[in-house]
Amino acid sequence: MKNLLKFLKNSKNIAIFTHVNPDPDALGSAVAFYHAMKSLGKNCSIFLHELPNEKFSFLNFDCFKIQDDLKEYDLGVALDSSDYKRVAKIEIFKKCVKKIAIDHHFIHDNFSDYDYVIPSASSCCEVLFTIFNELKIVINKDIATALYLGLAGDTGCFMYDNTSANVHFCAGKLIENGANFSLINNKIFSEKKFNELLLLKDFISNIKIYDNIGLGTVLLKDKIKSNCVDYDTTEFVNFVKSIEGVNIAILIKQVTRGEYKVSLRSSKGYDVSKLAQTFGGGGHKQASAFLIKMNLKKLKESLVSEAKKIRCEDES
Ligand SMILES: [Mn+2]
Incomplete structure (x- = not known):
């Protein structure tokens, strides 16, 4: 100091x-x-x-x-x-x-x-x-x-x-x-533009659940259609995280063609920073992120399979 x-x-x-x-x-x-x-x-x-x-x-x-x-x-x-x-x-x-x-x-x-x-x-x-x-x-x-x-x-x-x-x-x-x-x-x-809520409605209806993993995707065309900017989707990952039984929340956001930003959130005891590191990113145990160029289908599959390996470290 x-x-x-x-x-x-x-x-x-x-x-x-x-x-x-x-x-x-x-x-x-x-x-x-x-x-x-x-x-x-x-x-x-x-x-x-x-x-x-x-x-x-x-x-x-x-x-x-x-x-x-x-x-x-x-x-x-x-x-x-x-x-x-x-x-x-x-x-x-x-x-x-x-x-x-x-x-x-x-x-x-x-x-x-x-x-x-x-x-x-x-x-x-x-x-x-x-x-x-x-x-x-x-x-x-x-x-x-x-x-x-x-x-x-x-x-x-x-x-x-x-x-x-x-x-x-x-x-x-x-x-x-x-x-x-x-x-x-x-x-x-809290405050949302009405357009943001309309995008959120579509986003939520497409969330997929795999055991304790929740995965949501925002494509460029969805953002354009609803006249939203990237910042408007910042909180979307928390909606995935808020689902009962979801310990690991994954948000995939398309940045450009073939390029995606992935945000990760988790419950106490589930360390998603390790998951982010596997894909070249980083962050905190409960909130991490990374940027990646990969085929979307392949990205989803490998994210889910890597996320399934995360075990709860919290004994309490
Ligand atoms: Mn900070």
Whole structure:
């Protein structure tokens, strides 16, 4: 931690990065870090490939940059990113004089001058909460909102097994400091466009169940037909997971012709990160993902047969 604080204290211009296809924890940690560093008088920007989905409009989008401004940054900070390849706008990150990474992924490939990783933390935002405390940063409403978003996002609205007592402690402090929890949770977990629900209706009617495994598929043509974007299907995997008797939920989303993104969710005791690793991906025990080029029928067959090998490790 001391090293980390030294890096932060010694830099003036900070470029902030997170992973590609940023999820709530990625966006929350980047925005929280931005406001925290601003409060210490630093110049900073968050670099993304594109602006976030409009669902996140309660975050102030002014902090995001999608183009390189050619400024020299004396520190690049990669948040919530488990390895080098996952960092968005990597070409700008590479140019930063010093580089650090702050993360919570169980599998993290060190890729910076100083990688600060707490694998027991629920989210990168939970790690930042402790760091900001050390730095005596006043948690203003902007920081509280962003940190709460990450906590809620990575704990599935405080329902996954990574929801520790400390997560609830942090969430409480953030609410005290102005995080609008009902707005955030409603935007992220509840509110749907009518088109999304129509796509969901078709999706649910095509879910297949194999013992304790549930598998759902979203094809490009379905998304186009219902006028939905990729982000609209983020929560679909949780519908598969919510089916009684399903311990392992699989969502296959077509990205391009022949290319698929697979999201995995599981009940306590069922480790889907190993399943993701088999296919070149990674993540957490209860939530993992990978990208793959494969024939769809073959992909489904091998996913189901590999998933059947997962045994419950939880004795309790
Ligand atoms: Mn995360």
